[in-house]
Amino acid sequence: MAHLKKNTRGAVPGLAVHFERKTDHHTNKEIDVSKSYLNQDLMADGSDMLSRFNERLNDVYCMKRDDVKALATWIVTLPEELTEAPYEQQSAFFEATTNFLNDRYGQENAVAAVVHYDETTPHLHYAFVPVVFDVKKSRYKVSAKEVLTRHDLQTFHEDLDQHLKKVLPFYEQGILNNKTLPFENVAEIKKYNDQFNALKTELADIEDNIRAKQAVLKITDQALTEVDLAEKQIDAFKQDLSKNLFGKTVLKPDDLDRFKSVLATMKKATLQSQHESEELKQTLGQVKAQLADVQADYQNLKETHQALQKRQREQQQMDYAMRDMLKNDYGVDKIAHTDVEARYVLYKLDHEELTQNKKVAQTWLKTLTTARADPDTKIAPTRLDWGIEQVKALINRIIELTRDLFKGPIL
Numbered sequence: 001m002a003h004l005k006k007n008t009r010g011a012v013p014g015l016a017v018h019f020e021r022k023t024d025h026h027t028n029k030e031i032d033v034s035k036s037y038l039n040q041d042l043m044a045d046g047s048d049m050l051s052r053f054n055e056r057l058n059d060v061y062c063m064k065r066d067d068v069k070a071l072a073t074w075i076v077t078l079p080e081e082l083t084e085a086p087y088e089q090q091s092a093f094f095e096a097t098t099n100f101l102n103d104r105y106g107q108e109n110a111v112a113a114v115v116h117y118d119e120t121t122p123h124l125h126y127a128f129v130p131v132v133f134d135v136k137k138s139r140y141k142v143s144a145k146e147v148l149t150r151h152d153l154q155t156f157h158e159d160l161d162q163h164l165k166k167v168l169p170f171y172e173q174g175i176l177n178n179k180t181l182p183f184e185n186v187a188e189i190k191k192y193n194d195q196f197n198a199l200k201t202e203l204a205d206i207e208d209n210i211r212a213k214q215a216v217l218k219i220t221d222q223a224l225t226e227v228d229l230a231e232k233q234i235d236a237f238k239q240d241l242s243k244n245l246f247g248k249t250v251l252k253p254d255d256l257d258r259f260k261s262v263l264a265t266m267k268k269a270t271l272q273s274q275h276e277s278e279e280l281k282q283t284l285g286q287v288k289a290q291l292a293d294v295q296a297d298y299q300n301l302k303e304t305h306q307a308l309q310k311r312q313r314e315q316q317q318m319d320y321a322m323r324d325m326l327k328n329d330y331g332v333d334k335i336a337h338t339d340v341e342a343r344y345v346l347y348k349l350d351h352e353e354l355t356q357n358k359k360v361a362q363t364w365l366k367t368l369t370t371a372r373a374d375p376d377t378k379i380a381p382t383r384l385d386w387g388i389e390q391v392k393a394l395i396n397r398i399i400e401l402t403r404d405l406f407k408g409p410i411l
């Protein structure tokens with residue numbers, strides 16, 4: 001449904017070319033240039049993405065490093081329930097999503113909000129500069145780490161889903177669609193598996209680092225013991241020198257003090273090494289806990305995916321059985337698309353699964369009247385007439401409910 005990517009400054013010009021379709025020579029073969037006129041720029045202010053990006057960077061502090069993630073991009077794909085919806089509803093979905101993103105990350109930080117209808121699935125490209133206020137230095141700065149926190153990413157889909165349900169009457173199922181896991185296909189599973197493997201690699205690196213630190217610590221522990229012994233010997237030697245009545249010494253006490261200071265520095269470094277080792281152990285524990293969570297989620301996801309595959313196979317078998325029955329028992333080779341849509345509406349009416357959206361109800365009415373006017377329809381005319389009357393009554397109820405809602409209390 002939604003995918004986040006963090007980008008460096010060097011990637012921005014290329015992203016701007018893709019988002020704003022500044023070339024006709026696309027490497028993406030899914031782009032149908034004959035449909036590019038349908039694309040929407042939701043920030044049509046006479047400027048362009050690159051200019052907005054540079055202007056925002058001039059207003060805030062950003063480290064002068066090539067690896068700084070100075071731009072974040074969300075790709076939000078149109079949910080499955082709206083793939084057959086009118087263009088107006090799809091456009092409203094993307095506008096509401098853009099408003100949500102502006103509120104979440106600051107409209108002043110947005111540099112692009114472009115909807116592409118010329119690819120396989122309509123989707124929104126939303127780009128913004130991740131900016132936070134630096135309290136210590138009293139200035140705004142670029143920090144993707146502080147803006148796109150783990151909590152922000154964990155709550156993003158749920159927050160977006162709730163926002164869209166509040167502002168869009170036709171948005172009923174939602175992007176989560178009552179699923180326990182936000183993954184819908186093999187590509188999503190692969191992406192999650194890649195994250196799992198990346199965490200395993202990170203864990204292995206940290207373990208190697210800790211083993212190296214432990215080896216150094218073992219050596220420094222031995223050195224620390226020797227330093228303590230040397231300090232005691234120096235103190236004893238210095239005391240002996242102070243008792244020399246002839247005043248002839250090979251070393252001055254100040255020299256020994258400086259030597260003792262060097263040894264103290266060595267001891268301090270050893271203790272620091274011990275402290276760093278403890279910090280690494282804590283980091284290792286945190287990564288192991290994260291890895292365990294990912295392993296559990298991955299296993300649940302795998303089982304869910306297998307169940308979905310099984311259910312799909314069963315549905316395919318049932319579909320084949322129904323088609324075989326219609327063809328061989330009733331002589332029906334094919335069913336018109338208008339009949340299929342009409343039967344879907346009649347099913348909703350039979351089971352009292354009534355919509356509360358006026359536009360959806362009007363679409364139902366159009367579907368039934370179209371089927372009623374088709375002389376080749378296989379649905380009994382009386383059944384279509386009944387359905388048309390039911391939908392008309394439903395539309396009247398929705399209109400009355402809306403009128404009462406906006407009438408307000410009588411003063």
